[in-house]
Amino acid sequence: MADPKGFLTTGREVARTRPVGERVKDWNEVYVPGSLLPIIGKQAGRCMDCGIPFCHNGCPLGNLIPEWNDYAYREDWSAASERLHATNNFPEFTGRLCPAPCESACVLGINQPAVTIKNVEVSIIDKAWGNGDVTPQPPERLSGKTVAVIGSGPAGLAAAQQLTRAGHTVAVYERADRIGGLLRYGIPEFKMEKSHINRRIEQMRAEGTKFRTETEIGKDIDAAKLRRRYDAVVVAAGATVSRDLPVPGRELNGVHFAMEYLPLANKVQEGDLTVSPITAEGKHVVVIGGGDTGADCVGTAHRQGALSVTQLEIMPRPGEDRNANQPWPTFPMLYKVTSAHEEGGERVYSVSTTHFEGDENGDVQALHLVEVEFKDGKPEQKPGTERSIPAQLVTLAMGFTGTDQANGLVQQFGLALDERGNVARDADFATNVDGVFVAGDAGRGQSLIVWAIAEGRSAARGVDRYLTGASALPAPIRPTDRALTV
Ligand SMILES: Cc1cc2nc3c(=O)[nH]c(=O)nc-3n(C[C@H](O)[C@H](O)[C@H](O)COP(=O)(O)OP(=O)(O)OC[C@H]3O[C@@H](n4cnc5c(N)ncnc54)[C@H](O)[C@@H]3O)c2cc1C
Ligand code: SF4
Secondary structure, three states, X not given: OOOOOHHHHOOOOXXXXXXXXXXXXXXXXXXXXXXXXXXXXXXXXXXXXXXXXXXXXXXXXXXXXXXXXXXXXXXXXXXXXXXXXXXXXXXXXXXXXXXXXXXXXOHHHHOOOOOOHHHHHHHHHHHHXXXXXXXXXXXXXXXXXXXXXXXXXXXXXXXXXXXXXXXXEEEEEOOOOOOOOHHHHOXXXXXXXXXXXXXXXXXXXXXXXXXXXXXXXXXXXXXXXXXXXXXXXXXXXXXXXXXXXXXXXXXXXXXXXXXXHHHHHXXXXXXXXXXXXXXXXXXXEEEEOOOHHHXXXXXXXXXXXXXXXXXXXXXXXXXXXXXXXXXXXXOOOOOOOOHHHHOOOEEEOOEEEEEEEEOOOOEEEEEEEEEXXXXXXXXXEOOOOOEEEEOOEEEEOOOEEEOXXXXXXXXXXXXXXXXXXXXXXXXXXXXXXXOEEEOOHXXXXXXXXXXXXXXXXXXXXXXXXXXXXXXXOOOOOOOOOOOOOO
16 A cells, blocks of 8 residues: 555645646646646545545446555555556557546545545656656567457557567558547547647557558458458447537538548647637637536637637536435436636536527627426426527537447448447357457447456457457447446
């Protein structure tokens, strides 16, 4: 145990963010660089090394949190990194982006602020990279088997790294021009700088994983042909079809899916564009959808110089404390103030958009909404509450409905879908097609990075068993796991 009295003597502290006025003028990560290191040892020392560490269950990867807290407290960064990588291929992604369900399950959190687990995680991995402890781990021998991974988001990357290290020859196919999936083109630079992805790709290349960008399976290469070319295939194509809002005026200029808006802002940061063709500069912006994607639109709009930013959510405003039906150690729905919300804008709850209004050029100018209340789980409009707000840019961030079928991927393989429109799989992450497996949002539906990595690791074990008859690879989850949490 790190410090037997740590939780009594030390209060919770988290990473400091840069002043709002400074950070909205750039796209760098919002945190004060290096601010964690002076505090993190003591924060790790608050861990009680519980007999039953509920945080293990809270984390879909089963991260060995008390073990690495102990090493971080003792400043044995190399051992901490080894324990961290035992369960997580990419802690620099989760340490920056995970909503930390582990902290909701932390035993200390029953009557005190939880251990700042996510910040310890990111400190360990940043230190490990800085110390040169993250090195390629190529396999000792090759199996002679080949695997194609379709999609280079966190699920595909985790599956590819596990299978490469197990000795298989792995190629990752990605339709976009760069590797990373939503990490690259969904999540903005101010939440995670893309240099973190680039560094991992270099490690993976050095281990032997091959990457083929701008290659869409189903369109550029027939899926059935790909199956014949490889001994096994992992479909990690995400759930990239955005949910639409079919109300009058949807066709107006300036009404876009969030995933039309955010990738262009990321392309500016990559240096591909000087200005985004869809910009919030000088506009009243309305973001429809109150989740992570919506918050990313809010932060992006601030940085582009929006006149105002309003975020709409159909659900009521969540409470600030757990309610009775979300007790510890579950992951509660709480009112969250993300870094983007700290930067300004207004959040409006319990409202539904009725229509958009445009000018003579077909450009959106206003959004009409009405207040709603939920009865028997369904939103009902409240008469007399209609109003309009100015809107010259509207982004739709209302979630995703499933994996993309337009390119023929699903049909060419002959993949069966489940009742929610995701690719169906068995306990080994195998689909109905021999030798074809599925991992990440494509199988689970829209989820989180931590789940995508856990899925990629678990599917890799299924593939390894399929190819060799046995596997020493770990499988942190089963396809049906929803855990205690998210
Ligand atoms: C804007 C936004 C912000 C988010 N923020 C967070 C956050 O802060 N924290 C968090 O935990 N989660 C967040 N999420 C969710 C998280 O990003 C996803 O759950 C996760 O990326 C899913 O990983 P994946 O590998 O399954 O799929 P994806 O990351 O979607 O990757 C799938 C990849 O497959 C490629 N592909 C698809 N079809 C083909 C094909 N036929 N051929 C070749 N390639 C193909 C796609 O181009 C894509 O690159 C966010 C999501 C969005 C949209
Ligand atoms: S990956 Fe997420 S849930 Fe797991 S330890 Fe890290 S922050 Fe917690």
